[in-house]
Amino acid sequence: MPAPESLFWVAAVTIGIWIGIFLYCLSLERRLSKLEEETP
Amino acid sequence: MTKTKKASLALLFLWFCVVIWAAFFYAPKAAGFKGESSRIVFFHVPQAWVAVLAFCVNLVASLRYLRHRNLLDDARAAAAARLGLLFAVLATVSGSLFAKVMWGSFWNWDPREVSIAILLLIYAAYFALRQAVSDPERRGSLAAAYAILAFVTMPFLVFVVPRIYWSLHPDTIISAQGSVKVQMHPRMFQVLVGSLLGFTGLFWWLYSLEVRLSRLRLRREEGGE
Numbered sequence: 656m657p658a659p660e661s662l663f664w665v666a667a668v669t670i671g672i673w674i675g676i677f678l679y680c681l682s683l684e685r686r687l688s689k690l691e692e693e694t695p
Numbered sequence: 696m697t698k699t700k701k702a703s704l705a706l707l708f709l710w711f712c713v714v715i716w717a718a719f720f721y722a723p724k725a726a727g728f729k730g731e732s733s734r735i736v737f738f739h740v741p742q743a744w745v746a747v748l749a750f751c752v753n754l755v756a757s758l759r760y761l762r763h764r765n766l767l768d769d770a771r772a773a774a775a776a777r778l779g780l781l782f783a784v785l786a787t788v789s790g791s792l793f794a795k796v797m798w799g800s801f802w803n804w805d806p807r808e809v810s811i812a813i814l815l816l817i818y819a820a821y822f823a824l825r826q827a828v829s830d831p832e833r834r835g836s837l838a839a840a841y842a843i844l845a846f847v848t849m850p851f852l853v854f855v856v857p858r859i860y861w862s863l864h865p866d867t868i869i870s871a872q873g874s875v876k877v878q879m880h881p882r883m884f885q886v887l888v889g890s891l892l893g894f895t896g897l898f899w900w901l902y903s904l905e906v907r908l909s910r911l912r913l914r915r916e917e918g919g920e
Contacts (some may be wrong), residue, residue: 669715
């Protein structure tokens with residue numbers, strides 16, 4: 656297992672943040688598409 | 696969602712994963728920097744670049760509004776300014792983290808730090824102005840006029856002032872003489888370019904979400920809801 660202070664953990668946290676941002680934007684994208692369909 | 700959009704978003708997701716991996720494991724650390732602190736360049740510079748790009752989009756949309764008086768252009772301008780402000784804050788925070796590691800303090804009153812702080816205040820005032828006017832057309836006109844004035848200050852604060860005064864900030868890619876002076880390791884340069892492209896793609900996605908939301912709001916307001 657890599658040491659706690661290693662770059663591996665920094666990279667893992669950064670990728671975690673990116674996945675969070677991406678999933679949040681994707682959920683906004685889906686909600687927006689739904690609202691666009693509902694609005695005349 | 697169209698197939699092209701799905702493919703573009705999947706590409707953006709994978710692109711960033713590769714860029715993050717490359718920033719930590721492909722690019723070497725730069726000489727003369729404490730520890731691994733130089734790796735922040737792969738995130739800090741693209742954030743600053745996206746802020747400048749967003750303020751450019753804000754200017755174009757503001758000019759379009761003044762010409763066509765279309766409220767959607769005003770909404771486009773506001774969306775771009777909002778994202779510009781967000782990315783400028785992110786660039787400031789990432790720069791402060793770097794400053795803490797390199798120079799021992801989050802804030803050093805460096806010309807580049809001061810100029811970005813002034814720029815943040817200028818664009819924060821843009822939103823204060825928007826909040827202060829309730830009539831949409833009057834708000835659009837005033838905000839567009841202010842956005843043009845705000846944009847005039849941006850190149851001075853971002854590109855000119857930090858180069859006039861002595862600065863702690865590491866030397867930039869474009870030299871003071873205006874010639875391109877790439878002094879990075881080729882691997883670092885590749886990752887930086889990849890990150891710039893990724894952040895630009897993320898900006899356009901966020902911008903399109905904001906604009907679609909504004910269009911929806913305008914359609915609902917027109918429909919009397």
